[in-house]
Amino acid sequence: xxxxxxxxxxxxxxxxxxxxxxxxxxxxxxxxxxxxxxxxxxxxxxxxxxxxxxxxxxxxxxxxxxxxxxxxxxxxxxxxxxxxxxxxxxxxxxxxxxxxxxxxxxxxxxxxxxxxxxxxxxxxxxxxxxxxxxxxxxxxxxxxxxxxxxxxxxxxxxxxxxxxxxxxxxxxxxxxxxxxxxxxxxxxxxxxxxxxxxxxxxxxxxxxxxxxxxxxxxxxxxxxxxxxxxxxxxxxxxxxxxxxxxxxxxxxxxxxxxxxxxxxxxxxxxxxxxxxxxxxxxxxxxxxxxxxxxxxxxxxxxxxxxxxxxxxxxxxxxxxxxxxxxxxxxxxxxxxxxxxxxxxxxxxxxxxxxxxxxxxxxxxxxxxxxxxxxxxxxxxxxxxxxxxxxxxxxxxxxxxxxxxxxxxxxxxxxxxxxxxxxxxxxxxxxxxxxxxxxxxxxxxxxxxxxxxxxxxxxxxxxxxxxxxxx
Numbered sequence: 001x002x003x004x005x006x007x008x009x010x011x012x013x014x015x016x017x018x019x020x021x022x023x024x025x026x027x028x029x030x031x032x033x034x035x036x037x038x039x040x041x042x043x044x045x046x047x048x049x050x051x052x053x054x055x056x057x058x059x060x061x062x063x064x065x066x067x068x069x070x071x072x073x074x075x076x077x078x079x080x081x082x083x084x085x086x087x088x089x090x091x092x093x094x095x096x097x098x099x100x101x102x103x104x105x106x107x108x109x110x111x112x113x114x115x116x117x118x119x120x121x122x123x124x125x126x127x128x129x130x131x132x133x134x135x136x137x138x139x140x141x142x143x144x145x146x147x148x149x150x151x152x153x154x155x156x157x158x159x160x161x162x163x164x165x166x167x168x169x170x171x172x173x174x175x176x177x178x179x180x181x182x183x184x185x186x187x188x189x190x191x192x193x194x195x196x197x198x199x200x201x202x203x204x205x206x207x208x209x210x211x212x213x214x215x216x217x218x219x220x221x222x223x224x225x226x227x228x229x230x231x232x233x234x235x236x237x238x239x240x241x242x243x244x245x246x247x248x249x250x251x252x253x254x255x256x257x258x259x260x261x262x263x264x265x266x267x268x269x270x271x272x273x274x275x276x277x278x279x280x281x282x283x284x285x286x287x288x289x290x291x292x293x294x295x296x297x298x299x300x301x302x303x304x305x306x307x308x309x310x311x312x313x314x315x316x317x318x319x320x321x322x323x324x325x326x327x328x329x330x331x332x333x334x335x336x337x338x339x340x341x342x343x344x345x346x347x348x349x350x351x352x353x354x355x356x357x358x359x360x361x362x363x364x365x366x367x368x369x370x371x372x373x374x375x376x377x378x379x380x381x382x383x384x385x386x387x388x389x390x391x392x393x394x395x396x397x398x399x400x401x402x403x404x405x406x407x408x409x410x411x412x413x414x415x416x417x418x419x420x421x422x423x424x425x426x427x428x429x430x431x432x433x434x435x436x437x438x439x440x441x442x443x444x445x446x447x448x449x450x451x452x453x454x455x456x457x458x459x460x461x462x463x464x465x466x467x468x469x470x
């Protein structure tokens with residue numbers, strides 16, 4: 001039954017790329033079907049292997065059998081994420097990341113993942129939740145099933161992604177072998193193997209969606225003007241969508257909703273019973289202040305200090321006090337005001353069902369759904385509410401808080417830019433803190449002046465991976 005999922009090692013052929021003025025040779029296999037019964041053309045993966053491994057050579061201290069397996073994805077906005085390639089120029093791609101990973105000696109396996117706009121041959125939508133994570137799990141199972149045929153160490157699989165792709169990476173690390181997805185994996189004919197992984201690299205993961213609205217209002221409540229760029233429908237430039245700037249101001253009704261969501265965040269955050277490295281409880285008072293907010297202030301202060309030490313003028317943003325070369329204070333409200341608000345209320349589960357996340361929870365017959373009871377109660381249009389079990393299943397926190405048993409990755413690297421307005425700082429902080437409280441190895445930071453983006457520090461990322469794998 002599984003013969004169609006056997007990787008043909010003879011299918012690896014030499015390819016070349018130019019990088020830093022040098023020719024890099026690697027072996028590649030393209031367009032490999034990773035499930036027996038695919039429902040969309042995108043469910044294929046590409047394999048890239050440093051050429052030195054063909055003849056028993058080493059790269060960066062790794063051999064064919066010990067090299068980490070790096071699995072990046074191109075998911076963004078929960079749109080489909082095509083299988084990537086070091087020569088890919090069409091958006092979206094992480095070609096530069098793959099090139100650097102090959103140079104570092106990693107085996108790179110890039111899988112195509114369904115998204116909320118994916119349709120099958122009949123034009124039926126087949127990419128809503130949980131399709132993105134089911135596909136990623138199926139790809140990992142394919143890799144593990146072929147461990148004797150594929151180069152690389154299947155005990156050292158590291159996922160990587162940005163935004164919704166960062167959420168995909170994080171969910172892979174949190175939900176290893178979770179039972180919820182077994183039915184979908186079986187239906188696709190996934191390989192008979194496990195899908196837990198070794199380590200997670202997640203940039204600005206857009207996750208914990210059922211609590212993201214309340215976290216956003218905890219952070220931005222009282223800041224009523226918003227501005228953002230959004231793609232222009234049907235418009236592309238140089239292979240990328242064109243964007244237009246839009247602005248707005250929260251109405252009195254919006255401001256009331258913001259206050260309600262902020263109060264809900266207090267109950268949610270305190271119910272998590274988080275604590276810092278010193279054992280101090282991280283809590284939020286009804287007015288939004290408290291030790292959790294102080295923790296955020298410290299993280300932002302650390303980020304600013306690191307930038308100041310490099311000669312950066314941190315007063316691009318308001319709120320910082322500097323004394324004798326040291327950041328000695330931060331007025332958080334002033335900083336957030338200068339950072340500016342990006343989204344209206346609610347930020348994710350929009351009352352008109354207009355967000356990409358609303359589409360994520362649709363299905364073959366219903367385009368959009370609400371995924372929080374708050375938005376369902378305040379909806380502006382006739383709407384259905386997504387099943388609670390589904391919404392929870394695509395949230396990494398579900399598995400970290402024992403709502404569903406799973407095998408959790410041992411090592412985590414989470415980055416969320418200090419200038420990122422797409423989701424609240426609270427969302428990645430909660431993820432990192434829950435993991436730390438459980439004793440997981442977590443490398444977390446808010447890099448200075450970085451907006452919503454990823455793969456901006458590949459040298460540091462790969463040094464972290466080498467520190468785990470060499």
